[in-house]
Amino acid sequence: MTFPVVGMVGGGQLARMTHEAGIPLGIRFRLLSDTPQDSAAQVVSDVVIGDYRDLDTLRDFARGCDVITFDHEHVPTEHLRALEAEGIPVRPGPDALVHAQDKGVMRAKLDAIGAPCPRHRIVADPADAAAFAAEGDGFPIILKTVRGGYDGKGVWFVRSEEDARDPFLAGVPVLAEEKVDFVRELAANVVRSPHGQAVAYPVVESRQVDGVCDTVIAPAPDLPEERALEAQRLALRIADELGVVGHLAVELFETRDGGVLVNELAMRPHNSGHWTQDGAVTSQFANHVRAVLDLPLGDPRPRARWTVMANVLGGDYPDMYQGYLHCMARDPQLKIHMYGKDVKPGRKVGHVNTYGDDLDDVLERARHAADYLRGTIVE
Known part of the structure; x- marks a missing residue:
């Protein structure tokens, strides 16, 4: 039996974790990466080093793949159209992906379909x-x-x-x-397949520090059920209207009058969905793989009452492996995900997931582990 080859453009941590999700299914991965040192290039066996902005490089890479998908949104739209014209499945396709590539196009489309925006x-x-x-x-x-x-x-x-x-x-x-006077930032993550099946994950709260996602809480605390359903329906409608195939993250502002406004779109696995690796029946990465191959989608429901993801950012303490002894001994349920990146101040080098029935406890465990690995705290 021949299993399909998924071609992933971009060698970052999203490609690394998507590859990991495909391993149990026997799915083969081919990676187009900028350098051999990129996060995913360290773990994928079939790696092509090249420039995704060069059409000939993309063509050569795609010839060995059954479907092309992405770790980022930066591949030129006209290159993707050329691949499609040559019969190569691209998911999400250029007509959908352009809405994540170009904020002007995104806003115009969201206006046209009546989605609430700033x-x-x-x-x-x-x-x-x-x-x-x-x-x-x-x-x-x-x-x-x-x-x-x-x-x-x-x-x-x-x-x-x-x-x-x-x-x-x-x-x-x-x-x-x-500038929106918002209460907090939310994210609605959905996955849609080519034949129109779609699933929605619980709406999460995303906490930002200096413009970078710091902590994600699933589900968003104190979010009324009707507002959560409204956000999920909005994300599913956007995915359908734009023809998205794969994972779509809809970043939202929760406004003081009780509504939501669309802030950004991402058509790939997303930081606000990393909690699903350990907190959902089927992770965003596994469902993205299923979607681009048009397989039935997996159950998106949470495994625990609360799951918290905390990003591990680089600081002045480069040897994070030494922190494993303390973090794992302190919290045997802790899940650590590192990206194989050199530690640089402010750089995302990994994340941790914690889960349980008490939100304060789950938050404290995630924050402690992330801060200890970074070196912000030492006990």
């Missing part, structure tokens, strides 16, 4: 950004480059016209958005 428009220069601010409640506003931003990169908190100069230096379109 007030926004494309602005031409700092003066136009100031005019946008004046059309609402004034400064501050948020400016984003329409392509290339992630983890706080390509995003500016702008307090004045003078403050708005830097976003335009890159020479790409800039999207202005109102």
Whole structure:
């Protein structure tokens, strides 16, 4: 029996964990990676080193694959269209993926389907950004480059016209958005297959520090059931309207009037879904593999009352392995996931998952382990 080959473009930690999820199914992986040192390139046996921005490189890579999927959203849209024209399945396809690649396209589509969004428009220069601010409640506003931003990169908190100069230096379109007075950030994670089957994970709370996800709590505490269902239905509708195949993360603002607004979209496994590795019957990674191969999707329900994911960021303590003795002895239920990355200050190098019936206890265990591995605490 011949098992299919899934081609993953991008060698980061998402590819590493997606590969891990395919191993029990006997799914073979082929990886297009920038360098042999990339997170996934360290563990996948079939690795092609090359530039995903080069169409010939993509073509050569794709010839050995049954389906192509992604660790990131940066592959040029026109290259993906070329692969599809040559009969190579690309999931999600370029018509869907462009909504995660280009924030301007995303906002236009979400407006067209009636999804709730912050007030926004494309602005031409700092003066136009100031005019946008004046059309609402004034400064501050948020400016984003329409392509290339992630983890706080390509995003500016702008307090004045003078403050708005830097976003335009890159020479790409800039999207202005109102600064939303939100209660907290939520994420609705769903997975959709080519034949239209879809599953929704519990809505989670995502806590950010300096624009980077720090902690995820599943399910979001004190979220009324009707609001959780509203967020799940919204994410499922977006996945259907955009023709998404695979995992879709819909990042949301919970507003003070009780509603939600769409902040960002990601069409790949997502940091807000890492808790599913140990906290759900079927992880986001396993369901993404199933979806791109058009296999029946797995059960997304949680295994425990609460699951908490805490990111491990690099600090001044590079030898994190030494921390395993303390962390594992202190919490035998702790799950540690490291990415094989060199430790650099502020860099995501891993995450931990904890679970249980008492949220305060689960939160404390996750935070303690992440801080100990980083070296922020020593006991």
